[in-house]
Amino acid sequence: MIKLIDVHKYYKTRGSKKVILDNVSYEFRAGLSYGILGINGAGKSTTMRMLGGTELPNSGRISRSARVSWPLGFSAGLHPAMTGRENVQFVARIYGQDPKRAVEFVEDFAEIGAYIDEPYRTYSSGMAQRLAFGLSMSIDFECYLIDEVTAVGDARFQARCHEEFARRRAHSDIIMVSHSMETIRSYCSRGVVLAHGVLHEFSHVDDAIELYTKLNQ
Amino acid sequence: MIGFPENLGIAQRGRVIFAIMMRDMRTRFGRSHVGYMIAIAWPLVHLSVLVSMMLYANRVLPFGTDPAVFVVSGVLPYILCLYPARLMGYSVEANRALFLFPVVNVFDVIVARGAIEFLTAFVVAIIFCGALLSFGVDIVPINYSAWASGVLATVYLSISMGILNTVISSIFKMWHVVFVLLMFFMYATAGVFVLPSSFSPAVRELMWYNPLLHCVEWVRSSYYDGYGGEMLSQEFVLWVATTCLMLGLLGERFLRGKLLGA
Known part of the structure; x- marks a missing residue:
């Protein structure tokens, strides 16, 4: 791999x-x-x-x-002046995925509601992390690189991340760094x-x- | 099995470059595509001011044609060369955050920025020439092939300078200042407003080493019959451009790790 x-x-x-x-x-x-x-x-x-x-x-x-x-856990790469939606569309495009589907997935996964159409810089750190994480989940990678990202959000969100990863294990692998x-x-x-x-x-x-x-x- | 990012197909590269272009246009000024209009308006104002000034001053020109044609044929290479080359120099700095995504490589951001700058430059040129035509200024060249090849050579020089500019400026921050000075000298000694032949031979000899001068002369030779014979060296433009291109590409290859990080 x-x-x-x-x-x-x-x-x-x-x-x-x-x-x-x-x-x-x-x-x-x-x-x-x-x-x-x-x-x-x-x-x-x-x-x-x-x-x-x-x-x-x-x-x-x-x-x-x-x-x-990309190594998950960093939300750099998202443009502060663009909305969450535009950022997601951009990343979906560079990875050759359907932008509309990616936005739907992230909206559902990150649960940031109407903030999806606000500039990224107005996000709280929790929302920013959820968006970044949802974004990486919206693209079908065969291998996920995870750098200390498991502490994202509250317990409920962590459970969702875990669930989502469990579903992906069938066709995706993980390389992770964690303490x-x-x-x-x-x-x-x-x-x-x-x-x-x-x-x-x-x-x-x-x-x-x-x-x-x-x-x- | 999908190849690793550096080796993705042309279609995927195109998608990446197109996405970066859209992102760049949207975020350059404010955060909408309307903001991008400023990028077009800026050189347009520059052109209009210069041409109006020249017309107002009503200078005696060496040829019997419209003075606007003389100025436009001189300023056009500037709009098509130095503007894009300067702005291409910011491509890596402006888009460095994108290198987080392994699918984006250094060359993509340079190409994306270059494509935008030329799109802008051509839109500016077309709007401006269209406006002049509608005012009844005859800016249609007499020699189409000389005009087209002159413009293409200017664009080639610009792209090459732009790539080299990007590589150098990503490593030496001071370079942007140096480049602006270089631009100023190139602009001032390209014979944009004054015919090169009106200078003394010693000055002309120095001016000859300015590739932009040859671009100006090349484009002008398409407007005036028998013009450009004494100074114009088309080979010189092409050699300078090719040399810059090679240095730029070599720099990108060998300093890629530095360009990604830094």
């Missing part, structure tokens, strides 16, 4: 070089859902952006053979720990969590 081929990624911070992925070759396979764990600053979000393709590695290649979402072990356990079938520029894969999520807990000490 997503293949990393000899990927090297680093950041320069005040002269020192911080390696995030050190010549990593790895494959995220279709049909499996992955939880990425790592201590703060290990580069989980950067890795997610690279998987999505919004950030490029310094060397190596990342190839995607599935429709991969909530419970979330990782309930969504993911594989655990990947990112530490010192290397990805360690575990076929049991619990083993990954154990290593993560050790690293955190």
Whole structure:
């Protein structure tokens, strides 16, 4: 599904070089859902952006053979001056989906009522998150990248998100970053720990969590 | 199986570019398509003011034709070249938020902005020429093919400068200022208001290196019989444009990671 081929990624911070992925070759396979764990600053979000393709590695290649979402959890990319409806139509268009159907889905899912025709900048943070989340659900991705998004909205909305994801599991996979072990356990079938520029894969999520807990000490 | 975003088909690329164009037109001024009218009105006012000033000053022109034709043939390359090239320079900055969506790549936003700017430029040119015609000014060129090729070469130069401008300005913020200065010099030394042949040979030699001068001369050669022989080098325009295009495309390829992030 997503293949990393000899990927090297680093950041320069005040002269020192911080390696995030050190010549990593790895494959995220279709049909499996992955939880990425790592201590703060290990580069989980950067890795997610690279998987999505919004950030490029310094060397190596990342190839995607599935429709991969943008990393959910960021509502950037929506224009503050455009209404919710216009934003949804725009994103539906760039992904080649029917704008009308997408708007209907988001209206139903995000439950923001008449605000759909108000400029996006007037939204409360909860509404903005619900819109962004509904938007990503309105497009048929084969793989969803989720970066700490499970804390969106109230308990009722969270239950809906969970329900919607459960429905999608049949034909979509998930790669997620979360600090909530419970979330990782309930969504993911594989655990990947990112530490010192290397990805360690575990076929049991619990083993990954154990290593993560050790690293955190 | 759908290919990864960078390799999507032409139809999908077209959809992405079209969607970005619509978004750009809607949000450029205020938040409606009506706001976009400002983008058309701005250069139109520029053109009208210049031509009116020239007519008012009633300058003695070297040719027996309408002075409006002389000014229009000089300003048209500016509207078709420097305006679009400058505004294309903002494409990546203005649309950076869109790179959140992996389906959008750097080239899409540049192409979308370029397409809008040329749409604008041509609408401006058509409205203006239409207005002049309705006032009885004969701005129909005598040599259609020279006119069309001159305009196309100007557009080509503009696109090439625009792409290079985008790449440089996305990395050096100061570049916008440099580009405006460059524009000013190019405009001032392109022989828009004064015939290049009225300058001293030393000045002319320097002016020769301004590609916009050749665009102006090229377009003018379609209005005046036997004009442009001494200065005009069509090859020069095409070489400068091609060089800029190659540098711009190379820059986009090798600095793509920086353009996405930054």
